[in-house]
Amino acid sequence: MKSAVAGQNWLLRGARVVDPGRGLDDRLDIIVEGGRIAGIGRDLGKKRGKGLRIMELGGLVITPGLVDMHVHFREPGYEYKETIATGSAAAAAGGFTAVACMPNTNPVNDNRSVTEFILRKAGEADLVHVYPIAAITLGSQGNTLAEFWDLKEAGAVALSDDGKPVMDGAIMRRALEYAHSLGMPVVSHCEDLSLSAGGAMHEGLAATELGLPGIPGIAEEVMVARDLLLAEYTGAVLHICHVSSAGSVRLIRDAKSRGVKVTAETAPHYFTLTADCLRGYDVNAKVNPPLREQRDIEAVREGLRDGTIDVIASDHAPHAVTDKEVEFEYAASGMIGLETSLALSLRLVTDGFLSLPELVTRMSARPVAILGVPGGSLAPGAPADLTVIDLERRWTVSPEGIRSRSRNTPFLGWHLTGKAVLTMKGGAVTHSDLLRDHERPDQP
Ligand code: DOR
Ligand code: ZN
Numbered sequence: 001m002k003s004a005v006a007g008q009n010w011l012l013r014g015a016r017v018v019d020p021g022r023g024l025d026d027r028l029d030i031i032v033e034g035g036r037i038a039g040i041g042r043d044l045g046k047k048r049g050k051g052l053r054i055m056e057l058g059g060l061v062i063t064p065g066l067v068d069m070h071v072h073f074r075e076p077g078y079e080y081k082e083t084i085a086t087g088s089a090a091a092a093a094g095g096f097t098a099v100a101c102m103p104n105t106n107p108v109n110d111n112r113s114v115t116e117f118i119l120r121k122a123g124e125a126d127l128v129h130v131y132p133i134a135a136i137t138l139g140s141q142g143n144t145l146a147e148f149w150d151l152k153e154a155g156a157v158a159l160s161d162d163g164k165p166v167m168d169g170a171i172m173r174r175a176l177e178y179a180h181s182l183g184m185p186v187v188s189h190c191e192d193l194s195l196s197a198g199g200a201m202h203e204g205l206a207a208t209e210l211g212l213p214g215i216p217g218i219a220e221e222v223m224v225a226r227d228l229l230l231a232e233y234t235g236a237v238l239h240i241c242h243v244s245s246a247g248s249v250r251l252i253r254d255a256k257s258r259g260v261k262v263t264a265e266t267a268p269h270y271f272t273l274t275a276d277c278l279r280g281y282d283v284n285a286k287v288n289p290p291l292r293e294q295r296d297i298e299a300v301r302e303g304l305r306d307g308t309i310d311v312i313a314s315d316h317a318p319h320a321v322t323d324k325e326v327e328f329e330y331a332a333s334g335m336i337g338l339e340t341s342l343a344l345s346l347r348l349v350t351d352g353f354l355s356l357p358e359l360v361t362r363m364s365a366r367p368v369a370i371l372g373v374p375g376g377s378l379a380p381g382a383p384a385d386l387t388v389i390d391l392e393r394r395w396t397v398s399p400e401g402i403r404s405r406s407r408n409t410p411f412l413g414w415h416l417t418g419k420a421v422l423t424m425k426g427g428a429v430t431h432s433d434l435l436r437d438h439e440r441p442d443q444p
Helices: 044-048 084-093 112-125 148-154 169-181 205-210 217-234 246-257 275-280 294-306 341-350 356-362 365-371
Strands: 010-019 024-033 036-041 053-056 061-064 066-071 096-101 129-134 186-188 238-240 262-266 386-396 415-425 428-432
Touching (some): 010 356, 061 356, 066 084, 084 096, 084 112, 084 415, 096 365, 096 415, 112 148, 341 415, 356 365
Parallel strands (some): 096 129, 186 238
Antiparallel strands (some): 010 024
8 A cells, every 4th residue: 555645745843853863852843855854943834835735733743753673574474464565554553664574484584585575575565664684594493594694785684583592502602793793783582492391471370370381581581691691702782682571681781781782672562461461361462472470561661761671672473363263372472563562662651661752762763773774863864754643642452443464462452542643754654644634735
C-alpha cells in the first residue's frame, strides 16, 4: 500500500517538537520540502506558507522517526506469519520509520542473496527503512562464521543468530573480532541452552503452580557474563538483545562502568508483564527469554532509567494461530510488538522513569547510533522521517486494528494511552489517523 500523499510539501504547524539530539523541546513549525526537513522554527507559515499543504498539529508531539532495531519479518520462508510488506505496514502504524530485521528466516539470512532479497522487498513496500541483520554463523547453526564482509557489502548492518545463542565461546570470540574489524556490532541472543533446556516459561512459583518446566534467569545471565568478558577481552562492540532479568542488568551496568563497549536493549513486555500472565496458559505471553518476576521488571526499568539499557526494541515476533494453538510446551515463542511498543513505552514516562525526550532517544537516536544508520534527527536537510504522537489518545488493542499478519499478543483488550497518529518517511505519509481532521487545503 503506497501512500496517496507522497511527494507533497508540508507545513506541519504548532506541534511540540521533541528532537533530543539537538536539545529541542518546543512548540514549533516544520517545513517539509522535497522529502527533507527544509525548515524548523517559530511561525514559519507567515514567511514560507506558499505551495505547502498545511497540517495543524497543535496539542500533538513530533519526534524524529522511531526506529525499532529488533523485529522479525518472516520473509523469506514464513510468509504466512508476516511478509516484509505486512511487517512494514505494522511498523509504520506503530510510528516507526526504520526497523532492523533478524535473520531467522528460511533460508536464514547468512548470504548476500538473502540480504539483497530483503532489501528489494523492503524497497517495493517502501513504508519503512528495513536494515537487515545477518547471521553470525551459517544457518545460525553455531558452527561456521558467515561471510561478514560480503553481507556488509550487500547491506547488512549488524550480525546476530537471534532466536539461538552462539554456544561456542571460541566462535563468538572470532565473530566479535571479525565484526569489529568491519565496524559492525554483534547483537547477542544470550541463552545457555544447557540451562534453558526443556523449559517453557520462567522458573519460579508460577511455573511450579502450572506444572510447566522452568527457564531460570541464570540461563540468560551466564551468557551475558560470557559475552561481556569476550567483548572486554577483544575490545569489540557488543549489543545485548532483549534483556529480561535483574541479573543481566547488574552485569551490564558493571561492564559499562569498566568501559566495556556494550549496549543493550529490552522490549516493552519485559518492563510490563510478569510470568503471572501465563497462569491461564496464555500462549501469546510465551516468549523467549521468558517473562519473569516483579523484581526483574523493576530492575529493567531502573536499567532504562540509569542508561544501563540503551534501547527499547519490540522483538516483534509474529506467529500464526497454528504455531501457537498447541500444547503450551510446543507453542512457538514470541509476540508481535510493533503496534503496541510506543504506547507501552510511554507508560515509563507517565510513571516517571524517563522523560519524554529520554524515551524518544531510546527509540530513535540510540538505535540509529548503534546500527550506524541514518536517522534520529530533525535537523534541516535531513530526510523527513518523523512521527506525530498524540500522548492523550486512548485506544484499545483489538484484532481488527492490527496491521501485522499475525495477532499473537497478550495485550489484546488492553486499554492504552498514546499513539502514533501520523508517520512520515522521506516526506511521504506512511500511516495516518488524522489527515481528515487536521489537514487544511488552503494557504495560511
Ligand atoms: O520469543 C522469541 N521469538 N524469542 C526469540 O529469540 C526468537 C523469536 C522468534 O523468532 O519468534
Ligand atoms: Zn528476536
